[in-house]
Amino acid sequence: MRKIKKKIKKYQPDPKFNDSLVTRFVNHLIKSGKKGLAYKIFYNSMKKIDLIREKEKEEKSALDIWKEGLKNVTPHVEVRSRRMGGTNIQIPVPISNHSKITRAIKLLITCATARKEKTMANKLALEVWDAFREQGESIRRKENIHKMAEANKAFSHFRF
Template sequence: MRKVKKKEKIYFPDPKFNDPLVTRFVNHLMKNGKKSVAYNIFYNSMKKLDLIKKSEDKSVIEIWKEGLKNVTPHVEVRSRRMGGSNIQVPVPISSNRKITKAMKLLISCASIRNEKTMANKLAYEIWDAFQEQGESVKRKENIHKMAEANKAFSHFRF
């Protein structure tokens, strides 16, 4: 085989919610190896989300997972050189990459919001994603629109 299958990384559960998906999210949130700062940002955003959720009967971790699910793209476009031009070929995404892409979308869209702290930005972006609003959901839909527009090139999958 030309391409070797990448070994799947094992994530240990986080101390508060005991969920490996939270650890994975915090790893994406982390900058310069400061994991404790990233955990503080995530936990503070969960506290803020608890105040935001109003009369919602779900827990904050369920809201976060639902918001993450709403941001998860199912297809993406990849460039492929055909003849003298580059074409965008829609390709289905693997489950592991879906989660990674959703997490990165959520974090990048949260960082450009106008709230004061990153914890507040993240909390409001998660809430918007839960309600299927906000910038991260728009970006996901934009990815899907690009794939739909280039559906004619789908037979060039690689």
């Protein structure tokens, strides 16, 4: 076999919400090995989402809003380049479930980092809230990925 299947890593649940997806998100949020600071940023953003939720009169909890926002950002297909006959062709390929979540987490974090708010917790909270309401930069990037795949649908029979 050419391709070896990746071992899917199991994550320990986080201390506050007892959810392994939170730990996975925080691991992507880490900079320079400061996991405690990453947890602090995430928990502060959850508090800010709670404040926004109360202001907007939403019934769901902050963690449910975060999960819903993450689900709204997950792309289902990606475009990979393949060289054929001297030209590079963009081929749409479906993404595995594990990779979908990773892509969504990375999209959410990069779009939150690009925002012009003061603290990272505030940036993350507002980006998650926008993703929950299906607007904002992360949703737009997901839609661009899907548009690229749709535009190159004719090459989908050139699977990897």
